[in-house]
Amino acid sequence: MKKLIAVLTVLLIASALVFAGGNGESSGSGKKVVKIGVYEPASGDNGAGGKQETLGIQYANAITPTVTINGTEYEVQLVIVDNESSNDKAVTAASELVSKGVSLVLGSYGSGVSIAAADTFASAEVPAIGVTCTNPQVTLGNDWYYRICFLDPFQGTVLANYAKDTFGAKKAYALAKLGDDYSVGLCNYFIKAFEALGGQVIYETFPEGTSDFAAYVTNAKNGGCDVFYSPVSIEAAALIIEQANTQGLPMPILAGDTWDSNVVLAAAKGTNVSISVTTFFVEGSTDKQITDFVDGFKGYLASNATALTNNGGNDEIAAVTAMGFDAYYVALEALKKAGSTKGADIQKILPGVTYKGVSGDIAFDKNGDAVRNVAYVKKVDNATGKWQFVSVQSVK
Amino acid sequence: MGFLQTNLPYLLAGISTGGQYALIAIGYTMVYGILRLINFAHGDVFMCAALMVIYSASYMPLYISLPLAIVATGVLGFAIERVAYKPLRTAPRMSAMISAIGMSYLIQNLALYVTGGLTKYYPPVPFISDSIEIFGAMTKRVTIITPFVTLVLIVVLVNIIKYTKIGIAMRAVSRDFETAQLMGVKINSVISATFVIGSLLAAIGSTLFFSNYTGVTPTVGGMPGLKAFVAAVFGGIGSIPGAVIGAFIIGICENIIKGLGWTTFSDAFTFVLLIVVLMFMPTGLFGEKATDKV
């Protein structure tokens, strides 16, 4: 019996090796293949957001599956790997991508995993384009990491201004998740900006795995705060909204780009919780490029059940999906411009790549960050469970 | 705002989480009492119970799916024992514990696979999920109900253990495994019963817990499970009243700590409390003093 099991195990492992080896070869169609790594969380705290971002990339890949580099048509193959939203899985997930021979990498949703993997990409000379990782540390001092989104100091300041101007807030409650670079960073910049505006902040953190937010909401109430600022992952967001609704939180909730998600909409629908977020993309535009994207993507969801599930079960478009969509085209631009599939060549020309995407114009500055100076503010319509566009904000 | 209105929410949240921890902790402590095994998979059984409610509730009304899920959880507990622990009855204790850790891994990963890594949301249970106001503090009705449900269940359980045949057998087995076996106690059915009871209580605890905190992820059982286990150790592992008291103490303290603004330490504090207690009472509050016969 034991021997049989042992033999089976060995066979399994051996077959795994064969598979693993056979995976990296070119596709059956005979076309040349260029691989783009998709480095996104599919599970863990940021799983929902990561999946929506991946969807954008997959949709873009579905409508533009080839790219012409130096006159040769290449088939674009996405290599998707799950970084599990966890900084300690980040390195092996990144190594996995690198070992599959990707030309460049897109992602990740969540700044922590991006920072954690940055050196792995750099040392393997694979350029990475961050899609929605907003923490400054992602690109700072790393020549191989670029990004197409705005940064936290900007976003934090926008939110601080918004809290002050729109809600007349004097005291804010800021809540971050321990060990999460995204929320801790965003809180930090918010606090700096808000205090510069003469406000006061109560800053608290919750440990990973928290599902009981009752005490935090109570703390905000008891502290006499005017806004509840909590740019955390959407898993926590849903629980915070639930708890805020239960306790009748008497102040608006403010959050960053992560909260631009249908999970938040679903949680807030039918409640009295006021929620405003800053984000990259607004659906309601009449621009042809944007309406094409919106309609096309909704059609894509309708025809693809898995995609619909990954989008959270409805066809509300998250900003991260639009960003993922844009990121894919930026990657194609880079490939075309470089005229090569080698990472080092792509990295050389990346600073000069520009693209007009559905989320606006994309160009890189000397740090490798996107040149963006506007953010959209959206608000939840509690009755319909849809986003309401509020304003375009920028910082002078 | 009055003092009561300010601080009542913490106390309420504390008592209610305490009650939920208690229901999980009983499973830990009963299994430990009988098998001397830390059933690491228990927290995941708690999570599974919630997932079963979520999935079944989309096919059938809640008044069917809830009891069904609770029963199914009992069956799950039974199955886990048969698959993962029974074959290791004579193996060293460490093996059984590793098996428990492996089982916990398996359940979490299965849940990850099934849910696709996305958070699932617990359906609102009518009546107990509603918001109510007491002394000016807003909370869900479940918060108020939990301690009472917990106490009722514990009274029932204690009576089962005291007076029914299976209960007496359980006590016999936990006092002396070998002798009970020699005296004709059907060890396997006693152990199965223990797992089923523990899982049923965890399922009820999960209903109460997730009605309050609705997000269910594959790892959501981890922290409550660990804390319930700490509660069981705190109260003296093997002792049911100990586990319950320990759970309430931990639930309340944890929320007070959060209320004081020491949120970074809300989880760690549980362990500080545990270690302090163990320093002075090495076998917990009500644990039996183990003396090594020389």
Next chain:
Amino acid sequence: MNKTVLEMNDITMQFGGVVAVNSLTMHVDQGEIVSLIGPNGAGKTTAFNVITGVYPPTNGNVFFNGNKIVENYPHGKMKKLYAGTDNGKYTEHIEPTPDQITRLGIARTFQNIRLWKSQSVFNNVLIAKHMLRTSNVFTATFHLNAAEEKRQREETAELLNILGLYEVRDNNCTSLPYGLQRRLEIARALATKPSLLLLDEPAAGMNPQETIELTDFVGKIRDDFKLTVCMIEHHMDLVMNISDRIYVLNFGALISQGTPAEVQSDPSVISAYLGEDENA
């Protein structure tokens, strides 16, 4: 008269309300073989455990070679429960750990054999020599103590040779027959170079032949290693053959003492053992 090696005064040991040993006073002189007998549960092993520091007595003290090594008086929870009289003679808490006692030169064996089961016969004895080491963990790890290691190995081999265990030195200790396991326990105790050896039922579970061998063996090691021996035993022929003096315990209390002949004729001993098989 020979010098007194071990002296127990007024030793009482209570576990909660249960009095395991009640006001036991006894002494063992240099070179003697003294036996401690009594029915099961009389408190004999408990007396050993008090001497070796396994638990502190509730009351009383123990002297070894004239030095006080254990002393305690009723305090804490025990103060209320204490059954005997607290005459105020004992005022110190001296509660050594078993290893400290062993370092003083008192070694013991166990009633239920407690060898290190995963280890070879040789290692069982060698490990017992660990406490005599002068090397620290650093020098030991990096073999800077080779001379000491070599010496101890030689000593171990010699000891095994004397006790007739050398042939089986590489066997796992659990593979030995029962009698040899008992003997190995004694060898292990001797490895710590004791001056007082406490044997807890060395003949338990042995057949008559083995018991007779043991009788000679105990006498031999006493002479060879210049030991004083204190022994708990149920085999009466063994006890009567080799003991210089005997103490008889029943329900924790001393009921008789003296030479084998004196004890044998003591009516209280006979009544304590009444109904019990002498050879049990």
Next chain:
Amino acid sequence: MDKDKRKDLIIALALIALLFVVVVVLEQLLPRTSMLFTVLKKGSIYALVAVSMNLLNGFTGLFSLGQAGFMLLGAYTYAIFTIPMEQRAVVYQYYDGGIIQFSVPVFVGIVLAGIVAAIFAYLIGLPVLKLKSDYLAIATLGFAEIIRALFQWDKLGGLTNGSNLLRRFPVFKSSIFPIAVSAICIAIIVLLINSTYGRAFKAIRDDEVAAEAMGINLAHHKRMAFTISSFFAGISGALLAMFQTTVQASQFKSAMTYEILLIVVIGGIGSITGSCISSFLFIACSEWWLRFLDNAETYIGSFHVPLLRPGFRKVVFSVVIMAIVLLYQRGIMGDKELSISGIRKRLAERKKKKVKP
């Protein structure tokens, strides 16, 4: 017999040297990015921490679940003290460059990592090691959690960077480095286990009461084992930091300890070679060999393989683990060691069998 031993030792050393040569050659031949090297790096780091845990759980019989905490201490110590001066302002951006204003060389950092972990272990051991079996386990687990929370506390931010990542410290490129450091550390542990102290640890494991009665100071030896084990856990933490290029307290969860415990048990409690083998297998399975199971678009010919989608790898992996735990209760190696003399004996037996049909 002594001659044989020496011969075996030489063969073993030669094999290890050969292994290094093979790795060096492979590094030249294969692309540097191959998963093989990732597995070798991480596997060797886990081998070290698994062996250090085995020293406690397997050889001293102390059931401790604090390993992740000591790795955390090692990783942080290494990171905090080796981040180059010019990078500190960037890393400690919220804390004005941090309070430590110097940096030490890599090797000093690694040793320091071990020392800090050992000091903490010594202090924690004073109260905790009196506890028995499961109580000890849960108390050490608790301490690991407390340490984790402490390192995330923003009041200590000047030192630990709060809950944020530490990075930009020197890291290794070649997989030779972690393998070599681990090999040296494991060799030291092997020497320790074979010394008189190692034998005393085993005596404590086999029978605490007898060990104490034979003059072995329990408290002292347990503390020693605990401290030494943590020292090496700290070093492996430093290596892990170098492997990951970043450090963050939230990585060192109790799940990590469970993982290490699984490796120890799968390898065999009380077997050093078992721990080493199983850590490489474990890492390779979880990170490399089973990855294909996550690929939903897998076809064999034109047959779309069902069930495969992200997450399936982990399900299969945990089933494999359960199968090993249930069917090989004593692990791959039991408490035996893979040794040259053992293999020689086996071969000799086989020859004998062949001679006498």
